[in-house]
Amino acid sequence: MNKKKLIVPLILLLAAAVWFVFFYKNKTLKFVPENADAVVLIDVxxxxxxxxxxxxxxxxRWSGSKTKDQxxxxxxxxxxxxxxxLQVFHLKNTRFSExxxxLELKNAEKFSAYLKSHQFVSKGENIFQKDQIFVKIEGEYCMVGTSALAFNKISQQLFQSSEKNTLNAEQFIHNSLGSISFISGKSIQSFSIDLKKDEIEIKNTGNPQNLTSIDSKLQQKNFFLDAELDAENIRNYTSLFNKSIGDSxxxxYFKAAADIEQVNDTIISYEYDDNFNEVEKKTFQKIIQPNYVMDLxxxxxxxxxxxxxxxxxxxxQNQFTAIPFQPNRIDKSNEGITVKSTRKPISLSPKIKENYILIRNNPLLLNSLSSLSPAEKRIISDVEYIYYGNKARTYWLKIKAKKGTLPLILRW
Structure with missing residues (x-):
């Protein structure tokens, strides 16, 4: 056979293989329970x-990591x-952190070996844990979560129930890398997730220009935290933790600013000398302490x-104990309520009458996050700031990383 005649079929076969491997997608979502109220999708x-x-x-990066454990x-x-x-979901009436x-398993034995090699510890009943990640193997499937509390409910709905809650990816995601969607009855509100060279964007409109200008203005400030929210945004945020606090x-209106610094903390303990006299002993440790002010x-x-x-x-003592960082003072006036730290007070910046939250990274922050793994600390240290903005029905969240020689997808 003439070799030239084989070229076109081979090219077509190669194109079909590339399309199937990298572009064809099964859009059926089989693993979202009926009582899910939020779904994160990632277009793998x-x-x-x-x-x-x-x-x-x-x-x-072609040679890969040279430090990988064999x-x-x-x-x-x-x-x-x-x-x-990838279908990640949150269930109604569970904690915000859950x-x-x-996932489907091709080989349960290989997956068990994978968990063992990554230091997951068996908790019994086919449940394994490493730090705040829990895994349960159930037949040809595994459930992964930030908690193990809902594993039985998920199993009953997805594997044991005859009624399946089959959804389609197009209900949640449209041409973006990922999406986060909030479900209320038959209503679905979706926000796209896009990964760029040095930032991650989550938004519900294609071009939130009215919020990018606010972001630029805020870069001139130096607070660790700067925020300004109206009543609707207050309700939205407080509902994540307590459904009634926003209205009750x-x-x-809420405006706040905060800085953090390292201070010496004195610890007083008592010992006894040879004559059984009580002797005061002082020791010192360095802690991270915020200085803040809130206008409500x-x-x-x-x-x-x-x-x-x-x-x-x-x-x-007129201290606001809902904030764990003491000491502070809460005061009431005709306009509202103010909470200030008393050790080193700071002042609020002028109002700009916009809805935003800006959190800047600070090297001191990692010192207070001792429970994180080295990989998690590396990711957090790479973040420059997190910005949330809202104007009318436009919402925008940006996680801005420090500029690097590699894009985020190769760094993280």
Whole structure:
């Protein structure tokens, strides 16, 4: 056979293989329980294409990591069936910190070896834990979560129930790398997730220009935390932790600023000398202490004050105990309530009448996060700031990383 006649079929076959491997996607979502109220989707194939594209343009990464532990099983050899869409969900009436995902297993023995090589500890009943990650193997599937509390409920809904809550990826994600969606009955509100060279963007509109200008203005400030929120944003944020506090407190406006610094903390203990006399002993340790001020405006300061007292958030020294960092002082005026740290007070910046939260990274922050792994600390240290902005129905969250020679997808 003429070799030239083989070229075209081979090219077509190669193109079909590339399309199937990198572009074809099964959009059926089988692992989102019916009582999920939030879903994060990651387009795995789009993420793979972005990773390969970045890798091709950065030859320094072609050799891979030279420090990789030879005893550690890699993810590609873990026995997991990599999905086209990674489905991470949150269940109704569970803590905000509880998130779960379900994965199919190609080989349960390989997956067990993977968990062992990554120092997961068996907790019994096929449940394994490492730090704040929990895994349960159930037949041909595994459940992964930041808690193990809902594993039984998830199993009953997804594996034991005859009624399946089958969804389609197009209900949640449209051409972006990922999405985060909030479900309320039949209503779904989705926000796109995009990974750029030095930042991650989460937004509900294609071009939030009115919020990018605010972000630029805020870069001129130096606070660790700077925030300004109206009543709607206060309700949205407080509902993540307590469904009633936003409305019950009557707060219509919130503005805050905070800095952190390292200070010497004195610890007083007592010992006894040879004559059994009590002797005071002082030791010193360095701790991270915030200095902050919060302005809470309300049309009825007395009502807000009474609500805080009912919650036992105000003690006899007029300290606001809902904030664990002491000492502080809470005061009431005709306009509202102010909470200030007393050790080193700071002043609020002028109002700009916008909704935003800006958190800047600070080297001292890592000193107070001793429970994190080295990899988690490396990621946090690479973040420059986190910015949230809202104007009308436009929402935008940006996680800005420090500029580096490699894009984030190759760094993290």
């Amino acid at each position: 194939k789009k993420l793979t294409r972005q990773y390969i594209s970045s890798l091709i343009t950065h030859p320094s 005893k550690t099983v890699s993810l590609k050899d873990s026995g997991i069936r990599i999905p086209d869409f 998130w779960y995902t379900v 407190s009557g707060i219509s 405006q309300t049309a009825a300061p007395e009502k807000t004050w009474a609500y805080f007292q009912h919650k036992k958030w105000i003690n006899d």
